[in-house]
Amino acid sequence: MGLLSKKDAKLITDPLADNNPITIQVLGICSALAITAELKASIVMALAVLFVLAMGNVVISLLRNIIPPKIRIIVQLIVVAALVIIVDLVLKAYAYELSKTLSVFVGLIITNCIIMGRFEAFALANGPWRSFLDGIGNALGYGIILVIVGFFRELLGSGTLLGFKVLGDSIEKTGVYAYGYENNGFMLLAPMALITLGIIIWVQRSRNEALIEDN
Amino acid sequence: MEHLELFFKAIFIDNMVFATFLGMCSYLAVSKKVSTAVGLGAAVIFVMAITVPLNWLLDQYILQEGALKWLGEEYADIDLSFLSFIMFIATIATMVQLVEIIVEKFAPGLYNSLGIFLPLIAVNCAILGGSLFMQSREIESFGLAFNYGVSSGIGWFLAILAIAAIREKIRYSNVPAPLRGLGITFIITGLMAIGFMSFGGMLTGGDKKEVKKETTQIEKIKETKEKTAQLEVTKNANNLANNEKEIKE
Numbered sequence: 001m002g003l004l005s006k007k008d009a010k011l012i013t014d015p016l017a018d019n020n021p022i023t024i025q026v027l028g029i030c031s032a033l034a035i036t037a038e039l040k041a042s043i044v045m046a047l048a049v050l051f052v053l054a055m056g057n058v059v060i061s062l063l064r065n066i067i068p069p070k071i072r073i074i075v076q077l078i079v080v081a082a083l084v085i086i087v088d089l090v091l092k093a094y095a096y097e098l099s100k101t102l103s104v105f106v107g108l109i110i111t112n113c114i115i116m117g118r119f120e121a122f123a124l125a126n127g128p129w130r131s132f133l134d135g136i137g138n139a140l141g142y143g144i145i146l147v148i149v150g151f152f153r154e155l156l157g158s159g160t161l162l163g164f165k166v167l168g169d170s171i172e173k174t175g176v177y178a179y180g181y182e183n184n185g186f187m188l189l190a191p192m193a194l195i196t197l198g199i200i201i202w203v204q205r206s207r208n209e210a211l212i213e214d215n
Numbered sequence: 216m217e218h219l220e221l222f223f224k225a226i227f228i229d230n231m232v233f234a235t236f237l238g239m240c241s242y243l244a245v246s247k248k249v250s251t252a253v254g255l256g257a258a259v260i261f262v263m264a265i266t267v268p269l270n271w272l273l274d275q276y277i278l279q280e281g282a283l284k285w286l287g288e289e290y291a292d293i294d295l296s297f298l299s300f301i302m303f304i305a306t307i308a309t310m311v312q313l314v315e316i317i318v319e320k321f322a323p324g325l326y327n328s329l330g331i332f333l334p335l336i337a338v339n340c341a342i343l344g345g346s347l348f349m350q351s352r353e354i355e356s357f358g359l360a361f362n363y364g365v366s367s368g369i370g371w372f373l374a375i376l377a378i379a380a381i382r383e384k385i386r387y388s389n390v391p392a393p394l395r396g397l398g399i400t401f402i403i404t405g406l407m408a409i410g411f412m413s414f415g416g417m418l419t420g421g422d423k424k425e426v427k428k429e430t431t432q433i434e435k436i437k438e439t440k441e442k443t444a445q446l447e448v449t450k451n452a453n454n455l456a457n458n459e460k461e462i463k464e
Contacts, residue, residue, distance in 0.1 A: 023397070026240060026243050026244055026397060027240055028240065029236070029239040029240055029243065030236045030237050030238065030239045030240065030340045030344075031236075031340075033236040033239065034235060034236045034237075073308060073337055074305070074308045074309070074312075077304050077305070077308050077337070077338075078301065078304075078305070081300050081301040081304050081305075082301065084300055085297060085298075085300055085301065088297075088300070089297060104344060104347040104348060104351055107299075107300050107343070107347050108237070108340045108343060108344055108347070110300060110304050110343060111304075111338050111339065111340040111342075111343045111344075112340070113240040113338055116338045189412070190233065190234060190235075190236065190408050190412070191233075191405040191406070191408035191409045191412065192405065193236070193405075194401050194402070194404050194405035194408060195401070195402055195405035195406075197401050198394070198398050198399070198400075198401035198402040198405065201393075201394075201397055201398040201401065202391075202393050202394050202398050203393075204393075205392075205393035205394075205398065206392075206393035209392075209393075212392050212393055212395060212396075
């Protein structure tokens with residue numbers, strides 16, 4: 001990449017796989033599981049987190065020399081809460097139906113530990129440009145997992161992708177349904193989100209043995 | 216009765232971890248040993264018991280649409296509900312800090328054993344989620360809000376206790392290497408969530424399902440009727456067309 005130096009590019013590519021916030025650092029899992037029954041909701045959620053994390057990282061990085069360390073958690077929470085209110089109001093204005101399906105989970109971006117984790121680990125010690133890139137990278141790593149989980153859950157659970165019927169019509173028995181395929185409604189329920197994520201971790205760690213834990 | 220129903224509902228049916236996936240991060244990170252899990256679980260119950268009723272008061276008398284009536288008639292149509300995120304999180308952060316100071320002063324032994332977990336609670340989404348669900352489900356009274364806070368805290372405590380006990384024992388079993396640690400914990404949580412789903416029929420859930428079945432059956436009958444009607448219409452149209460053709464010929 002000509003635009004970024006090698007060190008800066010690594011800030012973006014690292015969190016995508018080998019240092020993924022969800023599967024390796026175990027951060028921000030709550031929202032990753034709760035809203036992934038549809039692909040569309042997971043994409044919107046990923047974009048919302050991208051905005052909040054990138055902007056928040058820049059703000060905290062600009063303020064890093066002013067914030068007294070004792071009250072930094074409250075300051076960080078207020079910055080995130082302000083950004084999340086912007087996202088929430090924009091969603092309510094332009095995508096009201098979607099904001100209903102996301103319900104309280106937009107508000108819960110505030111307590112998404114990826115955001116606090118990046119503030120603490122990166123933005124408090126680095127300049128605004130690098131913090132911005134770090135925010136983008138981590139939000140993309142989070143988004144990738146969200147999109148994968150959302151893809152499989154919507155495809156196997158309701159036979160659609162982004163609302164389009166990919167596998168044929170289940171009532172008129174066209175496409176795959178003509179051969180006796182049935183939608184697995186269980187994929188839409190809560191437990192399968194956990195098991196799908198478990199399988200993703202399984203695949204990732206069997207491809208890269210360095211990530212395997214002891215216990 | 217209302218209290219009892221809310222109590223069991225919050226613990227089993229709408230369990231924070233298994234039904235809504237709140238507080239998963241600390242649930243996964245702090246569940247390697249039973250003793251630490253118990254400490255964090257107790258702290259979560261305590262903080263939730265304080266913040267949910269407090270946020271209920273805030274919501275009721277400041278944030279809701281028309282909540283500012285007590286200030287005077289001219290304030291009656293002010294709607295501050297867009298501020299609820301910032302107010303709730305500020306309450307939670309200050310309460311956590313306050314609890315930390317009080318515990319440090321009066322029970323240093325407990326403070327040392329909880330250590331880093333107290334500040335961690337501020338970013339546990341179960342706490343904020345409890346307040347947000349309290350708001351979106353429109354819980355009616357202060358007592359019910361307190362009950363909701365305590366019982367969802369107990370539900371979370373139960374979940375982290377169970378997973379910590381399982382993870383202590385799983386060390387002795389032969390898990391495939393790539394699944395060790397995080398992977399198997401996810402899958403076990405998924406299986407436990409399936410178990411907790413069966414609590415759904417415990418209260419009024421059973422009645423609701425029957426009603427749903429009836430409506431769906433009625434809808435199906437309607438659909439089939441409509442379809443047959445449509446088919447008949449098209450058949451008639453075809454017949455008419457055929458007749459016309461014959462007449463022309």
